[in-house]
Amino acid sequence: MRLISRKRHDPTISLKVHVVSTRKIDFFEKFNCNPMCLVSTNLFYNRKTDKLKSSHTNWNQILKLKLPDDPTSDLLRIIVYDVLFGDSPASSAASSRAVLTGSDLGQRHRHRDVSYLYVGEVQLSLLELFKNKETPHAYNFHIPNKWYRLYDYKRNKNVIGEIQLGFTLICDLKKLTTYEGYRSWEHKLLKQIAQKKSRRMREHSPTSNFSSENLLLSSDFQNFNSTDSITNEESPTNLEMEEEDEDDADEDEDDADEDEYIDSLDILSKVALEMEDEGDLVDDDNGGSAIDLKSLVTALDEYDVMDDSIIEGDTLDKLLSLDEDDTVVLSSKNDPLLEKENTRPMEEDTGYAEDDESDSDEETSLENLPVKLRENSILRVKKRSNKAYRQNISNQLLTNFQVHKKQHAMGVAFVEFVCISNLPLMKKKVTKRGFDMDPFIVAIFGRRVFKTSTKKHTLDPYFNESIAFEVYPHEANYNFHFKVIDQDSITFNDKIANYSLSWHDFLQKQNDNHSWTELNIPLNLLIPSKNKVYKQPILTIKTRFIPYSSLKNSFWKHAVKMRIDKESFDFVEVILFLEKLGSFTTEDTLKIFSKCKKLPWSGDHITRDELIESLVAWPKTSEFKNIWRCPRCYRSRKNSNNSTKSKLMVENDLITHFSICSFSSSFKTLKASYVSSEFASKRWFSKVLIKLTYGRYALGKNNANILVQDRETGIIIEEKISAHVKVGMRILYNGKGPETKKFKRLLKVMSIRQGRKFDSPLSVKQIEPFIKFHSLDTSECLETEYKCFNEFFYRKLKPGSRTPESPDPRVLISPADSRCTTFSSIQESKEIWIKGTKFSIGRLTNNYEHKTFNEWTTSVAVFRLAPQDYHRFHSPCDGVIGEPQYIDGEYYTVNPMAVRSELDVFGENIRVIIPIETEEFGQILFIPVGAMMVGSIILTCKKGDRIERGQELGYFKFGGSTIIVVLQKRNLYFDSDLVKNSSEQLETLVKVGMSIGHAPDIPELKRSVEKLSNPDQIRKVKERISITDENVEKLNDMPWQYRTLKEQIYDDLGDVDVSVTHDDTPF
C-alpha cells in the first residue's frame, strides 16, 4: 500500500545545514551558557542542535531539514538560543544576563523548568542562497562552511557575533537531480508569493517598512566561493531519514496560512510529537524535557509573518522576471535532456496530477501565453489552498455526530440472512468427483455491498448474519440484489443463483409495527441445467424497516435512560439534563414545561415520556452540542477505509447510527466493505493482483478499474475491457516521444483495418463470444441474423424499447446507452473530468461559433459508449439539424483513464459536429466522437432535417466511442444525481430516453418506478411482449418488473402466456 501511496508525493528536497560553531559572542564568553541552535523555515519545518553544556559553542552538527511541499516563504532562520534550566543555579546568571543584554525584551519562554533565551539569528533567503554570485543564473548547491554574522533581531538589530554555517541542498528522489528538485520547489514558492501579493494588493494594505530593511539581508552575506555552475549532489546514504510519515497532517499544516497562527498552534504540539518520533536530531538527554516548540514559536512567529513583506516589494518582480529569464537561458543552452527531465517527474506522478499539471502547464507553454497562464494558475492555487484550509477546520466538525439532521435518511433497513435451502448439487470442478458447495451470499443495495461468510460443504447453509443500513429517499427506486456464490479454492467462484427484490416490494412486505418479517425468496438458478431438475432453492431472510421517526423516538428514549433514571423531572432536573445535552437557555426549559402544561416554578414534574416527546419534537439541532458521540459505542463518526473507496455516504446522523450500532451489538452484523459486487466475489489473490496491476479499486480513481454506477439500480458495475484495449491504453500512457507517434499511426491503421475485418462475413463467428463476454441481452434486438460483426454492432433495437421517459419536450434525454458525466461549465469539466492539457471548447468544436460556446457559459455532457452498448445515437431533443462538420483526427480510446490523462482525446479524435437548433435549449452542438477501433461515424440524418426527441441520428461502427453534447449553461439544468456523481468522478450508466436535464422553467423529472394497476397499461405492455417464458428462463437476468408484472397479470387476468421484453425503462 505504502508503495503506491508514496508515489503520489512530490519530489522533496532537503536542506542540510552544517552548524559548526559561533564566535565573538560576548554573551557566551562572559557567562556559563547552554547554547542551542535552531534552524527553521516556513514555521513548521524546524530542526535543532544539541544543547551544549558549556559556552564553547562547538556543535559541529549537520541538521537535515525537509523543505515543505508547498512553501510559503523562502526565509531560512538560524537562531541561537541559550537554554535556561529553571532550578539550576544558572537561572540567576540568566536573569543577570537578561539585564546585561539590556532589556526586558529578552524573550524567556517558560515551559516546565526549561526556558529559552533568545541570543541572535541569521536570516537567509533560500532563493538567493544557492545562486552563484559571479554567473547570475547558475546554482551552487553546496556551500562550504563560512562565517555569517549573527544579528539580534529582538532587541536592537545589532551584530552580536558570528556563526559558522555550511549548506547543502539534496533531493530525496533518487531519479531527480537536485537542480530539478530545487527548480520545482522554487517555482511553487514563487507562485505562492505571487498569490499572496495579489491578495495583499486587493486589500490595499500598506506594506510594513520592514521590507526595505530586510531586503538588504540577502546581500549581506559574505561572498560565496565560485564553483561549477551546476553541481548535482547525489544524496548521501549515511543520513537516512524516513520521510514517509509525511502524511496528511503535515500537508494540512502547510496550507494553514500565516494569518491563522492561533489555529495552527494546536497543530504545533503535534509536530513536536512527530519530531520526537523521527528522533534523529531531537535531543532529550537533558532531564528528558522534550523540545519545547511552543515556546520557541512565540519567538518565531512575528518574523515569519514578516517574510512575505520581505519578498513582496521589488524583489518579487525581480524574482519573477529572473525566473522567466532562467527558462530562456536554459533553452538557449540547448540542453534538451535537462528540459525534458524537468517536466518528467510531473507526468509520472499521476496521482498528484492536479498539482503537477499546473506546473507543467506553465513550463511547457510559457513562451506562448506567459501572462495569462500565470494568472490562471495563481487563481487556481488560491482557490485550492483556501479550500484545503476550510477542510482542515471543518474536518474535526465532520467527525462529530449530529443529532437529527435536516436531510436525513428515510430509515434503517435490517436484513437477517437466515438460511438457504435446496441448493443444487454441483460436481467438484477440478477432480470432477464428488459434490461440494461452499456457498456465500453477496447482497447489494445501491452502493452498498455486503458479503456473508462462507459456509463449508453444505447445501442448506445457515448464515444467521445480518446487515443494517440507512436508506435514502433517492434510493427508493433501487433493487435489493442477492447473489449466491460457491467459493472455490482454486478455480473461479461460481455464481449459483440470484434474485433481486425491489425496494418497493421490500417495504410492502413490512408489517405495521416494524417488527421482523420473514421472507422466503425463490432464487433463480444460474447454473445450466443439464437434463437435471433441480429443486427450487429458497433463501430465507428476515427483514425489518424502521422509519426515521420511530428511530428518533427510540434514540431519545435510550439517551434519556442512559443519563438519568428518574421517572419524572422538576424544573431544575430538566435544566441539568439539558445542560448535559448541549447549550440550552432557561427559556427553552420553560418552553418544554409550558408545552406539557406544567408549571415550572411551583415545582411541577414532567414525566420521562413527556421529556422524550419534547426532545423528539425539538425543532432545531444546533442546541445538541454535547451529543456528538454515540451513547452506546462512545465513538465519534469516522470514515472507514471502504466508505471512502466506494464513496459511500457516511451518515453523520447520530440517530441512524445509534440504531445500527445497537443492532450490531446483539446480532452478527456485516459491514458494507466492498466497492462492487464483482469485487466481493473475488478471491483475495485476484484482489491483490488487481491492486498491483490496475491500481486502487475505488470509485472516482483514475486507473484501469472502470467502475460506473447504474442509474436504475444504483449498483456499482465493473466495466469489462478487452485485452487489446488495455494494452492500447498502457502504451498510450507510458509512451513518450517517437513511439507514441508510431503508435498513433498504428492505431489509425488498426482501427480502419479492424473495421474492414468486422465488415467481412467471416466475422459472424465473433458475435457469439462477444455476447457472452459482455452478457448482452439479445432479446431487445430487432433482428437475430447478422451478416457480419459490424452489423451486429450497430444493431437496431425493437421499436418502443427506448422511449423518452417524459413526454415533456423541455426534458433533455440521453442520446445513447452510455456512461454519462455532466458538467455545468467547461472549466468544471476540466477540473474534474477532462484532464487533457490542451483540451478547450474551441478545440472540441473546432471554433464553431466561439462566441456562444466559450469556456464559461457552456455546459457539457459526455456520453461514453462501451463496445457492448447499443451503438446508435438518438436526438436528445426536438430541433432542426444544421450543417454537420466532419473533423478528421486520431483514434485515441475514450475510456475514463484516457480522458483523465493529459491526452486531449476530445480535441484530437475524429468527430462530427452537428449543430441542432432547438426551441427549448437554444443551439445545441451534438458531437459524436470516434474512438479506438471505431472505423467511422455514420449519420442517418442530414442538414435541414426536423428531428424529434429520441429519433435516431446515426451510429458508430465497431468500438467504444463518445458523444458530447454542448449547450448554453443558462438553458439547462442537469439532473442532480448525475451532477453529484460527476463531481465524485463517477460515471452513471444511462439509457436512451432517460432524462439528463431539464429547462430551467420546469422542475426536475422525478424518476419513479410505477406499479401497473389499470388493465389498459397492462395491455399496452402485453403488446410489447415478444419473448416467451422459456426465453426468460434462458436469460435468467430478468428484472423484477417482469416478475411483478407476471404476478399481477396472473392475479388480474388469470393464466395467460405472458412475458416481457427486457426493458429497463419504466412502463
Added chain:
Amino acid sequence: MGLFSKKAELNTPNTNKDQLIKIDQVFPLTNRSHPPKRLRKLTEEQFSKYNEVLSHFKDESLTLPISTDPSSDKLPLNSWEMFWLSRECIYRYLKAQKWNVANAIKALTNTLTWRRESGLVKGINKQLDPNEIGIENETGKEVILGYDYSDRPVFYMRNGRQNTESSFRQVQHLIFMAERTVMLCPQGVDSMSVLVDFKKYKGPGIISDKAPPVSIAKACLGAFENHYPERLGRMLFTNIPWFIWAFIKLMYPFLDPDTKEKVVFDEPFEKYVDPKQLDSLYNGLVDFQYSHKLYWPDFVEKTEALYQKQYERFVKFGGVIGLSEFDFKGDHDEMIYPVDCDMTKI
C-alpha cells in the same frame, strides 16, 4: 498569569477577640446612622407614567392567571398582591424598564403571575414552606446578617457550604431567602447588599464546595433579573478563584457603568459594612457561628412578624395599590405618601 492574578492579599490585623459581639440570630437594624431616605421627587413625565401604570393595576376588572401558563384559572389581585404593588415597587419596575410604561406593565404582570406560581402570594396556590426549605440552609450557606453603611441588609452567599445536590428546592430556597431579605429592608431602603464568598469550607453536612452548575445559576439570575429588579444595592465578592477572576477581569470593561459601581471585588468589607455589623470571617466584629436550630426558626419567625406588621399597616392606611413602603415600614401614624400624593411637588 500576571495579567489575571489578584492584588497581593490585604492583610488587615485580626480584630481583637474580646471586642467580638457574639450573635447567632438575625438582628434588626437598631441605631440607624442616618435618618431614612425620603422618596425622590419625580419629573412631570415620570409622574404621569407612574400614574398610567398605577391606573392599569387599579382596574377592578383586572384578572391574572394563577400561573405562568396563560390558560390557567384567572383571579383578581388579592390584598397581599396589592400590598406588594406599592408605590416603590412600581417605581422600581419603571426604572428597570427605563420608564417605558408598556414594558413596565408587562414586567409587573409577569412577576405577579410568577409570584403566584412560585407560592409567594398568600392565599393563592401552595405557599413556600419554610420548614421544607429549611433543610437547604442547614450549613448556613445563605445567611442574612447585619446592615451595611447604607442600611441595606447584607445577604451572605457562601456556595462553599453547599449541603445538597442541585435540585429545585435550592432554587426555591434562594427565592425564599431573597424574599425575606427584602422584608428585612428598613424604612427608606429597598435594596440589599449581596456578599458572595467563594471560599471552600469544610464541615459536617457540606458535600460540595463548588459553585452551582452554570445552567442553574443562569436560571436563578434570570429569575432575579425579571422578578427582583432594582433590588440589588451592592454585590461584594471575596475569595475569588483565579479562573473567575480572569473572567471578571476580561469582562469588566464591558460592564454597564451602573453595574460596575455596584460590584466590588476582593476589597476589604469594612469599607462598605460597619464592622459591628460584619461577620468576623471578613474582619468584622460579629462573632457569628451558624446554628441552624437557633437561626432558622428565629429568622422565619422574625421576618414573618415583620411582614405581618407591615401588612397590618398597609391595611390600616387603606389597603389599596400604590401605598408607599415608606409608610408601612415606619412607625409613624400619619400617612406621608398617600396614593394621590403629587410626587412632583414634594
